Amino acid sequence: xxxxTHMSFRTAEKISILVVDDDAAFLPVVAGILKKCNYQxxxxxxxxxxxxxxxxxxxxxxxxxxxxxxxxxxGFELQQVITQAFEIPVLSMSADDKEGTILKGLKxxxxxxxxxxxxxxxxxxxxGKKPAPGKSAMKLGKQGKDNSANFVLPTKSxxxxxxxxxxxxxxxxxxxxxxxxVPKKIHEHMKVPGLTRENVASHWQxxxxxxxxxxxxxxxxxxxxxxxxxxxxQSTIASGTxxxxxQFHQENFGVQCSVPSLLIHTTGYRTGSLQHLxxxxxxxxxxxxxxxxxxxxxNVSATQGSQGIGDLSASSINQxxxxxxxxxxx
DNA sequence: TCCCATATCT
DNA sequence: AAGATATGGG
Numbered sequence: 459x460x461x462x463t464h465m466s467f468r469t470a471e472k473i474s475i476l477v478v479d480d481d482a483a484f485l486p487v488v489a490g491i492l493k494k495c496n497y498q499x500x501x502x503x504x505x506x507x508x509x510x511x512x513x514x515x516x517x518x519x520x521x522x523x524x525x526x527x528x529x530x531x532x533g534f535e536l537q538q539v540i541t542q543a544f545e546i547p548v549l550s551m552s553a554d555d556k557e558g559t560i561l562k563g564l565k566x567x568x569x570x571x572x573x574x575x576x577x578x579x580x581x582x583x584x585x586g587k588k589p590a591p592g593k594s595a596m597k598l599g600k601q602g603k604d605n606s607a608n609f610v611l612p613t614k615s616x617x618x619x620x621x622x623x624x625x626x627x628x629x630x631x632x633x634x635x636x637x638x639x640v641p642k643k644i645h646e647h648m649k650v651p652g653l654t655r656e657n658v659a660s661h662w663q664x665x666x667x668x669x670x671x672x673x674x675x676x677x678x679x680x681x682x683x684x685x686x687x688x689x690x691x692q693s694t695i696a697s698g699t700x701x702x703x704x705q706f707h708q709e710n711f712g713v714q715c716s717v718p719s720l721l722i723h724t725t726g727y728r729t730g731s732l733q734h735l736x737x738x739x740x741x742x743x744x745x746x747x748x749x750x751x752x753x754x755x756x757n758v759s760a761t762q763g764s765q766g767i768g769d770l771s772a773s774s775i776n777q778x779x780x781x782x783x784x785x786x787x788x
Numbered sequence: 789t790c791c792c793a794t795a796t797c798t
Numbered sequence: 799a800a801g802a803t804a805t806g807g808g
Contacts, residue, residue: 616801640792655791660801663794 472498478508478524488523488551512546522548617657626650627661 475492479485480503489499500519502508508522619627630647631639641659648658 619800642791656802659792660803664800666793 472496473520474498474500474518476508476511476519476522477501478503478505478522480504481525484525492523519546522546523551524548525551617653619661623650623653624661627658627665 475497477485477488477492477499479488479501482503485501485503489501492499500511502511505524508524512519512522617623626648627644630644633647634643639662641655641662644662645653645655645658
């Protein structure tokens with residue numbers, strides 16, 4: 459197995475790995491595999507031993523591999539301590555592939571740390587994407603699919619824009635002001651550890667594409683006055699495009715505000731999205747302005763022709779819109 | 789040199 | 799589809 463170091467000062471040496479696992483049967487297996495891959499391996503049984511080993515010869519290790527068993531100090535806690543105190547990347551492993559366990563493993567670790575755990579790409583390193591100071595950023599070479607199942611961390615670092623994270627993103631944009639928002643500012647406002655400016659830039663691009671699309675769709679019903687708001691085929695247009703951008707509709711839309719036509723007129727930029735949904739048996743079109751966190755709707759199915767500012771509550775909007783999704787909190 | 793917007797890649 | 803990365807320009 460080829461070993462690759464990006465920082466040159468360790469090039470000649472083997473990469474050294476500390477393995478922590480109290481499973482007497484499994485420990486030698488892991489150690490054996492790693493040795494076969496040409497890593498230098500030291501094994502210890504318990505987290506406490508790992509810490510003392512690190513204290514003695516801390517900077518001679520490039521990586522700690524630990525299992526996540528629950529004892530007095532479990533692998534996750536060890537992971538945190540080591541990451542903070544020694545600035546050594548920690549790779550967690552477990553036979554437990556339940557999603558909850560995996561998430562737990564990822565939670566205490568910033569994205570940067572994940573990168574450091576053998577997840578950087580060459581170009582990220584080249585650009586000075588912080589590998590832990592004094593450590594060699596490394597890539598564990600590709601192995602077959604067979605053993606990958608045991609490793610908790612994904613092979614590739616990829617942030618997930620959960621609802622919580624996206625909301626933080628929107629909140630930042632609200633504070634900055636939509637037209638002054640640029641990746642750097644958004645990123646600064648968000649203050650999410652591990653989130654990079656690039657992450658934000660990428661999301662910002664996607665988000666604007668989404669807004670544009672949604673704006674184009676809703677522009678067909680943008681109307682100068684209340685009368686026009688009742689034009690016939692509007693709802694068709696709206697519902698026809700709905701399915702495509704569902705994911706950005708999973709947001710919490712708070713306050714509702716007044717007349718649809720008013721919304722259209724008063725928003726300086728056109729970010730309103732149109733959503734067709736059913737509420738209390740009535741069909742309504744909803745204009746959502748996620749950036750400003752308000753929504754407006756009008757009743758399209760009611761025959762009264764009055765475009766009531768109905769009694770849709772924010773929560774009922776969400777209900778109609780809802781779709782279960784996982785939430786990780788940052 | 790940084791960083792933005794956009795294009796392209798995975 | 800969603801996020802990462804490459805690119806060109808200010």
